[in-house]
Amino acid sequence: MTLVDAADLPPEDSRLRVFWRRYRRNRAAVLGLILLGAVILMALVAGIYEPVDPLRRAGDPLARPFVDWATPLGTDQLGRDILAGILHGARISLMIGVVATSISITIGVAVGACAGYFGGWVDDVLMRVTEAFQTIPNFVLLLALVAILGSQIENIVLAIGIVSWTAPARLARAEFMSLRNREFVEAARNLGVGDASLIFREILPNALPPVVVYASVIMALAILLESALAFLGLGDPNYASWGNMIGQGRAVLRDSFYVALIPGLAIIFTVLSFSLLGEGLNEVLNPRQKKG
Amino acid sequence: MSEMSVSPVLQIENLQISLPAGADRPHALEGLSLTVNPGEVVCLVGESGSGKSLAAGAIMRLLPEPLVRKTGGTVIFEGRDLDELSEREMRALRGERMSMIFQEPMTALNPQKSVGWQIDEVLRLHTGLSGKERRARVIEMLGQVKIPDPASACNAYPHQVSGGQRQRVMIAMALILQPKLVIADEPTTALDVTTQLEILKLIRELQEREGTGILFITHDFGVVAEIADRVAVLREGLLVEEGPAREVLNAPRHPYTRALIAAVPSLRPPRPRDFSGAPVVLKAENIVKTYKARGSFFSGKRAGVRAVDDVSFDLRRSETLGIVGESGSGKTTVSRCVTRLLECDSGRASLDGRDILHLSAKALRAMRSEIQMVFQDPMASLNPRKRVVDLIAQGPIVHGADPAEARAKARELLALVELSPAAAERFPHEFSGGQRQRIGIARALAMEPKVIVADEPVSALDVSVQAQVLRLLADLRDRLDLSLLFVTHDLRVASQLCDRIVVMERGRVVEQGVTAEVFANPRHAYTRKLLSSIPGRDWTPPSFRDDAA
Numbered sequence: 001m002t003l004v005d006a007a008d009l010p011p012e013d014s015r016l017r018v019f020w021r022r023y024r025r026n027r028a029a030v031l032g033l034i035l036l037g038a039v040i041l042m043a044l045v046a047g048i049y050e051p052v053d054p055l056r057r058a059g060d061p062l063a064r065p066f067v068d069w070a071t072p073l074g075t076d077q078l079g080r081d082i083l084a085g086i087l088h089g090a091r092i093s094l095m096i097g098v099v100a101t102s103i104s105i106t107i108g109v110a111v112g113a114c115a116g117y118f119g120g121w122v123d124d125v126l127m128r129v130t131e132a133f134q135t136i137p138n139f140v141l142l143l144a145l146v147a148i149l150g151s152q153i154e155n156i157v158l159a160i161g162i163v164s165w166t167a168p169a170r171l172a173r174a175e176f177m178s179l180r181n182r183e184f185v186e187a188a189r190n191l192g193v194g195d196a197s198l199i200f201r202e203i204l205p206n207a208l209p210p211v212v213v214y215a216s217v218i219m220a221l222a223i224l225l226e227s228a229l230a231f232l233g234l235g236d237p238n239y240a241s242w243g244n245m246i247g248q249g250r251a252v253l254r255d256s257f258y259v260a261l262i263p264g265l266a267i268i269f270t271v272l273s274f275s276l277l278g279e280g281l282n283e284v285l286n287p288r289q290k291k292g
Numbered sequence: 293m294s295e296m297s298v299s300p301v302l303q304i305e306n307l308q309i310s311l312p313a314g315a316d317r318p319h320a321l322e323g324l325s326l327t328v329n330p331g332e333v334v335c336l337v338g339e340s341g342s343g344k345s346l347a348a349g350a351i352m353r354l355l356p357e358p359l360v361r362k363t364g365g366t367v368i369f370e371g372r373d374l375d376e377l378s379e380r381e382m383r384a385l386r387g388e389r390m391s392m393i394f395q396e397p398m399t400a401l402n403p404q405k406s407v408g409w410q411i412d413e414v415l416r417l418h419t420g421l422s423g424k425e426r427r428a429r430v431i432e433m434l435g436q437v438k439i440p441d442p443a444s445a446c447n448a449y450p451h452q453v454s455g456g457q458r459q460r461v462m463i464a465m466a467l468i469l470q471p472k473l474v475i476a477d478e479p480t481t482a483l484d485v486t487t488q489l490e491i492l493k494l495i496r497e498l499q500e501r502e503g504t505g506i507l508f509i510t511h512d513f514g515v516v517a518e519i520a521d522r523v524a525v526l527r528e529g530l531l532v533e534e535g536p537a538r539e540v541l542n543a544p545r546h547p548y549t550r551a552l553i554a555a556v557p558s559l560r561p562p563r564p565r566d567f568s569g570a571p572v573v574l575k576a577e578n579i580v581k582t583y584k585a586r587g588s589f590f591s592g593k594r595a596g597v598r599a600v601d602d603v604s605f606d607l608r609r610s611e612t613l614g615i616v617g618e619s620g621s622g623k624t625t626v627s628r629c630v631t632r633l634l635e636c637d638s639g640r641a642s643l644d645g646r647d648i649l650h651l652s653a654k655a656l657r658a659m660r661s662e663i664q665m666v667f668q669d670p671m672a673s674l675n676p677r678k679r680v681v682d683l684i685a686q687g688p689i690v691h692g693a694d695p696a697e698a699r700a701k702a703r704e705l706l707a708l709v710e711l712s713p714a715a716a717e718r719f720p721h722e723f724s725g726g727q728r729q730r731i732g733i734a735r736a737l738a739m740e741p742k743v744i745v746a747d748e749p750v751s752a753l754d755v756s757v758q759a760q761v762l763r764l765l766a767d768l769r770d771r772l773d774l775s776l777l778f779v780t781h782d783l784r785v786a787s788q789l790c791d792r793i794v795v796m797e798r799g800r801v802v803e804q805g806v807t808a809e810v811f812a813n814p815r816h817a818y819t820r821k822l823l824s825s826i827p828g829r830d831w832t833p834p835s836f837r838d839d840a841a
Contacts, residue, residue, distance in 0.1 A: 183673035
């Protein structure tokens with residue numbers, strides 16, 4: 001009765017399989033994954049599809065879509081191929097999404113972890129700084145940063161990361177505060193485990209799921225922020241980002257609406273894919289709903 | 293006790309409740325038949341997962357449908373088949389003719405409404421009384437459940453009254469319309485032992501006055517001995533034994549009931565062992581710990597709470613010292629102070645003669661290997677994202693052991709705590725509560741400590757598992773020459789395991805001595821009160837020489 005046989009334990013499913021089984025339950029989340037797959041495919045195809053340089057003139061200006069098969073989605077007022085712009089824009093958008101989100105999550109988790117774990121004056125100082133960032137509207141701060149740093153793509157990504165770390169910081173802080181007094185952390189401390197190890201090895205893996213879910217939201221926001229910047233003409237002109245394309249299409253919106261509409265749709269679907277993905281991840285990772 | 297001619301309040305016949313696909317068994321309850329007569333307390337006893345709470349849900353027609361639903365049998369209440377009633381008729385019954393008392397009164401009461409308002413709501417829904425009459429009735433009822441100063445209690449909010457008082461409020465709510473049937477689902481499990489006895493007495497007294505039938509759900513045979521007229525024992529959804537309380541408690545027929553009763557620790561401590569010659573391993577002197585109240589910006593500093601006030605004790609080699617007390621007595625705080633998980637304000641503590649309260653960070657980490665803890669909640673104390681072997685080997689690795697060797701040793705330790713070596717590669721959530729606690733013990737042993745501090749290590753476990761874990765702890769203590777500081781609220785457990793006990797009340801030690809002597813001849817009034825509050829203290833569990841447990 002007391003000795004446990006291997007046979008008594010439930011068979012161990014691979015974590016990935018359990019993950020997929022739970023994820024699959026939400027149809028919308030699966031759709032999100034498919035959309036994201038499509039965006040990634042677009043980014044991959046960008047190098048193969050001609051013309052390779054999306055900023056090069058490919059035909060007559062303002063050719064309508066579905067007319068000339070050399071430029072299937074038409075051209076803008078400078079004669080640049082819109083399809084090439086969309087494909088290359090997918091690369092830029094994904095790159096911005098991933099890099100800016102990594103920056104924002106890294107800063108956010110580091111600040112939140114320290115504030116939540118140590119508490120006291122560390123918490124007070126870090127949280128006042130966070131609040132200072134939060135009081136300035138995101139986009140205004142972004143404009144200021146880009147104006148100071150210049151509008152190279154690296155600076156834009158960095159600036160987006162810097163304006164969006166506050167929410168993950170608060171999230172991580174709340175998780176750390178509730179986890180730091182849990183018995184398993186005390187048990188590890190009782191074994192003589194040091195602070196750094198407690199933070200990174202014991203608490204962080206348990207605090208991460210809600211942060212990962214939120215990362216998908218930041219990813220979508222980062223893409224939107226970059227598009228908004230480009231729309232205002234502050235994007236990096238050396239890259240065909242979707243925002244740049246909409247910004248240029250604005251001038252010919254009345255008679256050639258498709259120049260702005262097509263990249264607009266691309267943004268909508270990409271952002272949608274990330275937010276559906278986030279919802280699916282939330283269902284999988286949220287411990288309150290863990291079943292089967 | 294009712295006569296045969298009285299028609300039963302509640303008749304359950306062949307009740308079957310199905311569980312969703314993928315649960316550990318297809319039916320939560322199978323073929324449960326049970327009757328409750330007026331003026332009778334029927335105890336439904338079972339371990340966790342036996343389906344006893346779902347039985348209550350089925351009677352009230354409050355099952356979490358459609359996942360869990362009734363698939364067979366009838367529930368007849370006062371001669372009416374509950375399945376035939378409309379939802380509206382059912383609502384009229386609930387609260388008025390049948391009512392329920394829950395385990396956790398804090399969550400069962402709405403924190404936003406005053407106590408009086410919530411009792412009044414029952415009257416408002418089910419009677420046509422005027423506001424004035426209702427208020428008079430509420431105050432009268434609060435008086436009947438013996439709440440001091442009912443008129444002002446009426447205006448208090450749930451968080452302003454103590455746990456015991458909240459449960460009295462719940463009882464007032466359940467009984468104000470003089471229902472014929474009350475279902476009490478573990479109503480005293482969350483309460484301290486002295487409060488528990490008062491509440492049990494109160495339920496008994498009110499029930500006898502009104503002739504109510506009570507279906508009392510519990511896992512605790514002590515409580516059963518205290519209150520039951522009849523007992524029904526559930527095991528994994530099956531009724532294994534039913535009969536008058538005296539028979540089931542003193543001469544159980546079914547092997548499962550025998551095993552359960554055999555697992556209830558006796559209140560007679562074993563013959564004391566002599567430790568006067570053994571060296572003192574852990575010595576605590578005049579420990580004081582105050583929790584500072586964090587005043588708000590405007591109110592300024594508030595006075596702190598003295599959680600531990602001048603506590604001293606000695607723990608000798610291979611001895612078990614029990615620290616017993618109710619919630620808020622400071623027993624857990626003491627255990628955290630001597631393991632340095634909390635910093636105490638003043639006092640001295642030494643391990644093998646070396647001071648442990650003023651160590652450098654490095655010396656502190658070295659000291660931790662000599663004094664290890666086993667925690668209360670075996671799920672919460674194991675990092676859910678680590679494999680068992682890594683959990684056990686973590687301590688030695690932190691202290692500089694070779695990782696491969698530490699893991700090999702961890703596997704050996706699994707055998708020592710009676711788990712299969714195959715457990716090493718699994719995650720904590722794959723184990724039952726008792727198995728997890730074994731992992732926790734193995735983790736403590738991996739450090740080869742001199743002292744193990746166990747903070748309520750068995751209070752989250754079912755009684756049969758509890759007995760196994762206690763036996764394991766005692767066995768390891770004797771084999772490995774460990775000293776055990778055992779924190780518990782359960783005097784039955786303390787009486788069996790501890791050589792000496794320290795009784796704490798509100799941060800102070802009121803009495804300490806050899807367990808057998810304290811139990812036989814308690815000197816302090818509080819100790820006497822604690823001992824006389826143990827549920828079922830007059831019942832001696834029969835011993836079975838032939839049982840397998």
